[in-house]
Amino acid sequence: MTFETAYFGIGRLDRLSYQDTAVHRLDPRAKVIATMLFVVSVVSFPRYEVLSLFPFLLFPVLMSAIGDIPAGFIARKVVAISPFAVFVGMFNPLFDTSTVSIAPGLSVSAGWISFASILVKYALTISAALLLIATTSFPGICRGLRRLKVPSLFVSQLLFMYRYLFVLMEEAMRVVRARDMRSFGKRGTGGRIFIRIVGTLFLRTVERAERIYGAMLARGFRGEVPSMRHEILRIADVLFVLACGSLFALCRLVPLPEVIGRIAGGLFA
């Protein structure tokens, strides 16, 4: 993946959030709370759990279907960041070698199961987070967090990160283009150059931050970023949170695949 496709990919995530669907219209607070509940329920499963995680797929699938977010786009993003999760779980199969039987006559080491569990948890939580951004917009999430009484300092940091991510990436893109233009096919031209580029970008960032802060002061900034919008929680928002909460509780507390398996088994028996 080149730098430029990564850049325009983020821009696309941003544009998806301008749509107007039932999911987009929900109050940011409701979506933030639902996503948090989702993440907490998913990561609270014990390390050898794989099957019970699958019912949770329902949430991202519904969000992307109703919110009209292309599932392939989200899936590609999840795959693109997956090396982090792979690194985290990579050594489990090597260290955890006790064997577990998963089906009659078929057994694997417990490490593989916990590795799979990490990957599934990762895919679920990251896709939920991406869908939250794609259906709420980053500034929307920040507004929601602020209304949920998250300290203004953190929220302003997030807001500025979002706003200047694009500027920083454009700047990085220009530097990378300038380098490629004069490196005649020797791709990357080595780590040393890369380190210098990062250094230059950092210095430019500091200078820019100073100018932005000046612009903020010039317009009366005194530590609190004011917000204009005042969303009011509607019944639909409350229902959404309650529905999500009970769905997650059900999936967390009842081993659904097993239950379904037993019922299906009962039918055929």
Add this chain to the structure above:
Amino acid sequence: MSHHIIEFRDVRYRYPDGTQALKGVSFRVTHGESVGIVGANGAGKSTVLLHMNGLLLPTSGVVTIGEVPLVKGTLEEVRRKVGFIFQNPDDQLFMPTVLEDVAFGPLNLGMSPGAAGELALEALRRVGALDLRDKPPHHISGGQKSSVAIATVLAMNPDILVMDEPAASLDPKARRLLIGMLRSFTHSKIVASHDLDLILDVCERCIVIREGAVAADGPAEKILSDRELLEANSLELPLSLQRR
């Protein structure tokens, strides 16, 4: 009205790294005047501008805005009077949407969201950028960004407009629109630029800064047609005055 005055009296400024950027700058801009500030790269134009709303405070000398001397305690009052437009609109626009950005100043002045929104819409209308109100600043063009940057300042209803290189990176049409817009404002205006034609169109007075001091100060037409003076300052005659 006498309160739209900007006065620099023997202002000196030394940057923390030891560079003596201003070596005694004195001038006085009265109400409703529009003044161009020109000079070579590194002559100290930007440093002069940054003193006008207290982003820098003089090492020695006095800056007076209105009747208020610029010191730490009066910064807020001064910043309310002086609208400052930065060279790069990306530095000026930091909120998630255009409308929120324009309303940022009025909200900070303690207005209600409703009143601030009204003011912001009015300011956007004046610069012809009303359609952009819900766009995020990173998805609009350079010319649009600079119109919005001007709106952010107009919404605060300043007495004095200060601009650093407002037309850099604008296409000719956007630049022409900007000039029209600037001419229609009755504020006192201070414009630093290398675009001498723009200064000639917008300003009646011109100050030349050289090595941190005022090298010349007079009617724009007279100064900008003085070839020797301009060339001594790494400038040249405005294109509209050049004979080909």
